[in-house]
Amino acid sequence: MRKTPPKKAIFLRHRRRCPDPAADASGLTRRTTILLDLNTVVSELDSMATSVPIDAPWTTPRAAALDSQSLETWLESKTQNPRLLVLASVATRAIFGAEPREVSLLFTLFYVAAAGDEKTPGTFERLFNTRNGAQMFRFVGGSQTIPLRMASALGPRVLLNQPVRSVTQTAAGVRVATDSSTVSAARAIVAVPPTLAVRIVYDPPLPPLRDQLTQRVFQGSLIKAEAVYDTPFWRAQGYTGTSIADTTPANTTFDNSRRKDRPGYSSASSAATPGGLPAALRRQPTPGGAQELRHLPRFPGAHPA
Numbered sequence: 001m002r003k004t005p006p007k008k009a010i011f012l013r014h015r016r017r018c019p020d021p022a023a024d025a026s027g028l029t030r031r032t033t034i035l036l037d038l039n040t041v042v043s044e045l046d047s048m049a050t051s052v053p054i055d056a057p058w059t060t061p062r063a064a065a066l067d068s069q070s071l072e073t074w075l076e077s078k079t080q081n082p083r084l085l086v087l088a089s090v091a092t093r094a095i096f097g098a099e100p101r102e103v104s105l106l107f108t109l110f111y112v113a114a115a116g117d118e119k120t121p122g123t124f125e126r127l128f129n130t131r132n133g134a135q136m137f138r139f140v141g142g143s144q145t146i147p148l149r150m151a152s153a154l155g156p157r158v159l160l161n162q163p164v165r166s167v168t169q170t171a172a173g174v175r176v177a178t179d180s181s182t183v184s185a186a187r188a189i190v191a192v193p194p195t196l197a198v199r200i201v202y203d204p205p206l207p208p209l210r211d212q213l214t215q216r217v218f219q220g221s222l223i224k225a226e227a228v229y230d231t232p233f234w235r236a237q238g239y240t241g242t243s244i245a246d247t248t249p250a251n252t253t254f255d256n257s258r259r260k261d262r263p264g265y266s267s268a269s270s271a272a273t274p275g276g277l278p279a280a281l282r283r284q285p286t287p288g289g290a291q292e293l294r295h296l297p298r299f300p301g302a303h304p305a
């Protein structure tokens with residue numbers, strides 16, 4: 001029986017394409033120059049992550065020590081390989097919207113642990129993999145379909161474009177005020193990121209520890225763009241559509257085409273750092289967003305629609 005050759009991902013370094021026949025579906029290059037270091041570092045992260053209880057990461061053995069160093073300082077203590085450090089940055093931009101220096105080692109381990117389920121422990125690769133990993137499933141129609149359908153079922157009770165300005169606790173419950181309306185209820189659930197939750201005025205004020213937490217947890221910066229091509233041409237070339245780049249604003253791409261779609265969709269992520277995709281697009285606005293495609297890592301034979 002003839003075996004189908006494995007599909008390839010590409011790794012772009014300093015804008016030069018380095019097709020790596022040994023790259024796996026996740027796109028993480030298996031080049032021997034970094035293979036050993038990569039395996040050592042990732043295995044150690046995976047192993048350390050098994051000691052993190054995801055429902056109470058602060059109870060991890062040596063939690064304070066793990067939380068007082070960044071992922072970057074830990075990586076630097078493990079490897080001097082500059083290629084691996086570059087690859088680590090590209091990975092954390094895609095996963096956290098942040099640089100390795102901006103996330104603590106404990107948070108990284110917690111995040112890796114949270115990639116597990118009841119049967120399988122979390123691993124770093126599960127965060128990235130297109131097979132048995134976080135990049136495996138997509139919602140037909142987009143994940144926004146869930147809140148859109150919920151909003152439709154709730155009807156006029158959903159108030160749009162009315163950010164909550166204040167939450168006041170009363171003897172009867174809570175009073176939630178926007179610029180144009182006030183709602184009274186038994187309870188309020190604030191389901192916004194900490195950096196935005198702190199912009200709401202609370203009466204009585206939040207407990208001091210909670211208030212301080214919201215001031216210290218920063219928001220990552222990440223944006224996604226979809227490039228639409230006539231066909232998923234990369235498949236015929238033997239590529240997975242996964243690419244990882246250390247220089248272009250679009251740090252990673254994944255094949256986002258539906259199985260039977262004729263058009264090919266490439267989903268690109270970019271950390272919104274000063275050199276990131278949003279800044280590049282602001283500098284070169286064009287009708288139809290044609291310039292956006294220029295910033296995507298190119299597979300051989302690219303013909304953007």
Ligand SMILES: Cc1cc2nc3c(=O)[nH]c(=O)nc-3n(C[C@H](O)[C@H](O)[C@H](O)COP(=O)(O)OP(=O)(O)OC[C@H]3O[C@@H](n4cnc5c(N)ncnc54)[C@H](O)[C@@H]3O)c2cc1C
Pocket residue numbers: 162163164165191192193196197200222223224
């Ligand atoms: C570029 C990007 C790509 C991502 N890709 C993936 C992916 O492929 N898979 C995946 O699983 N996750 C992905 N994520 C993460 C995912 O989007 C988040 O984990 C998820 O949206 C968090 O949901 P949430 O409801 O907690 O918060 P949010 O989605 O942030 O929702 C908070 C809502 O509260 C609203 N709000 C804020 N302030 C107020 C206020 N004062 N009053 C009223 N409303 C307010 C906001 O407008 C927002 O609608 C991605 C995130 C980004 C940024």
